[in-house]
Amino acid sequence: MAAQERQAPLRAVFYKLPFVQPGPLPDVTITGVVADSRQVKPGNLFVAVAGGSADGHRFITDALRGGAAAVVGTRPDTHDLPVPYIQVDDSRRLLAHLAAGFYDFPARKLTVIGVTGTDGKTTTSNLIYHILKSSGLQAGMISTVNAVVGDEILDTGFHVTTPDAPDVQRYLAQMVDKGLTHVVLEVTSHGLAQNRVDACEFDVAVVTNITHEHLDYHGSYEAYRAAKALLFEELAKTQPKDFPAPRAGVLNRDDSSYDYLSELMIVPELSYGMHPSADVRAVDIRHTPEGLRFTALGPGFEIPIRSSLAGDFNVSNCLAAITVMASAVGLDLERVRAGIEAMPGVPGRMERLDLGQDFTAIVDFAHTPNALRVALQTARQMAGSHPENGRVIAVFGSAGLRDRQKRRMMAEVSAELADITILTAEDPRTESLTGILAEMAEGAVSRGGVEGKTFWREPDRPSALRLAVAMAREGDVVISCGKGHEQSMCFEAVEYPWDDRIALSAALSERLSIPGPQMPYLPTQRGNFS
Secondary structure: OOHHHOOEEHHHHHHOOOOOOOOOOOOOEEOEEEOOHHHOOOOEEEEOOOOOOOOHHHHHHHHHHOOOOEEEEOOOOOOOOOOOEEEOOOHHHHHHHHHHHHOOOHHHHOEEEEEEOOOOHHHHHHHHHHHHHHOOOOEEEEOOOEEEEOOEEEEOOOOOOOOOHHHHHHHHHHHHHOOOOEEEEEOOHHHHHOOOOOOOOOOEEEEOOOOOOOHHHHOOHHHHHHHHHHHHHHHHHOOOOOOOOOOEEEEEOOOOOHHHHHHHOOOOEEEEOOOOOOOEEEEEEEEEOOEEEEEEEEOOEEEEEEEOOOOHHHHHHHHHHHHHHHHHOOOOHHHHHHHHHHOOOOOOOOEEEOOOOOOEEEEEOOOOHHHHHHHHHHHHHHHHOOOOOOOEEEEEOOOOOOOOHHHHHHHHHHHHHOOEEEEOOOOOEOOOHHHHHHHHHHHHHHOOOOEOOOEEEOOOHHHHHHHHHHHOOOOOEEEEEOOOOOOEEEEOOEEEEOOHHHHHHHHHHHHHOOOOOOOOOOHHHHOOOO
16 A cells, blocks of 8 residues: 555554553554644544644644544543543654554665764765665665655755654655665754654664754753764664665764764674775875865775765765765675766755856855865865965854854854855844854954954845855855755744855856846845844
C-alpha cells in the first residue's frame, strides 16, 4: 500500500514498538500519525507532545475537530475524550517509533547514511547523494533544504532543520514504495535532541565538524556536542537488516570533536582529514578558477579528484563523502570519483552570480563564526587571484532569538578577514534589529574595525547589498552570507519572501543598467525597524 494511502490497526503499531506496552489498547484503525493538530486528517492518531514552544495537550480539541481517531499523551487529565486516549511516559520519544511502526519501519528496508555537523552538512549530503546516483543506485535524500524521493523534490520548510519525525518516516516510506535502496539523511542537533530521527536505523553516520552554534537552545558547547553525538548512539542501536549493510562511524580527524566522539564509538570507526593519521586524506590540493583539484589517499587507494566546489572546507566535505562511499559502503573508486566530479554546486553554498560584472559576486549560507571564517578565507583566495589583489566585501547579519554570542564573534571574524564589512538584517524576529547590529558593531570595533571606513551598519538588507555592489571594483569579491538558499526572512512573526540570490542579482542588474529581477521587499525598506 502506498505511504499516503496506508491504514493500520493501532494495536499492531504499538505491539511492534521496542517499549513496554501502555496497557489495554483500543481496537482502532488509524490513517496516519501526526503531532501538529493543524495537520490532522480523519482517522489520524494525534500524539500530544509537551515542550518546545507549545504543549500539544492544549490542542487535543483541535485535533478532534480534524477527525483524530485516537490520542496519545502524557497527561492523565483527558476530560472524557470521545476517542480513545493512551497515556504514555514520553510521547516525544514515542512519536518517531509510532510513525515508523505505522509505515512498517521503512528504514529497515534501506541503507541509511546520516550526516551531522555544524557546517558542511548539506554539501556533504549532496556529495554522497550524487555519488550514489551516478553509480546507478536508487537513492533518495532528506536534507534541510528538501526531500528528494525518486524524481520528486519536496520542500521541507522555510528555515533549515530536520523535518518532524512523522514527515521523516513518511518520506522514507515513499522511498521504499518507489523501490529506492539508499537514503542520505541530513541531521541537525535539534532533530537529534528532539528525537525526530529516532527509528531511522542508521547504517553509516558521518560528522563534518562541531563548532559554535545553537547555544541558545542547547545552553553550552558541551551540550551541543552531546546532541550531535546522539547520531552515533542511534547508529549503535541499529539491528542487522535483511540485506548486507555497512556499519561505520565516520569522523573528522581535524576537528576538535574527534577525541570526544572517538571515545564514544562502539561501531567500526573511519576518519578523514589532513591529519597524517586520518584514514582518508588529501594531498596536492590546488585551487583553480574551475574549482578544486586534489588527490585522495586512503587504505589501498589513490584517487585524483576534480570538483566544481571551492575552498579548503569543501576539500574536507569531499573527503567525508569519499570516506563514506569508498571505505564504509565499499563503492567502486572510479564511481566515487565520477560522482564528485559530476555534482554541480549546491544552491546557496558559495554560489556565484555572473551578470557580466568585473568582480565576483557570491551567495553563501555561512551563518556561524566558523562557516563565515572559511567562506571569507575562500573569498580571499579568489580575490588574491586577481593581478591587483581584489578586496573582500562581506554582507551578513545575525538572527534574532538565537545564539547571541555568535553576533559579536561573526563581526570579529569579518573585521579580521574582510576588507569591508556591511552588517545588516538576518531574521531579527521579535528582537530589536538596532540592538543586534549594535552588538555586532562592538565585535567589529574590538578587532580594529572603524565604522564608516572598514565597516557599516545598514539595517535594510536590500540597501546593504546595493551598497556592497556600489563599492565593488574590478577584481573584488562581494559575498553575501547567512541566508543562502532560504526563501524567507522573519520580522516579528511574519515570514517575508526573500532570496539572497534574487536580491544580489537585482543589485547587480541595477548597477549594470541591464534587465534583472526586482529587488524583494522587506519592511526595513520603509525604515520600519527598531
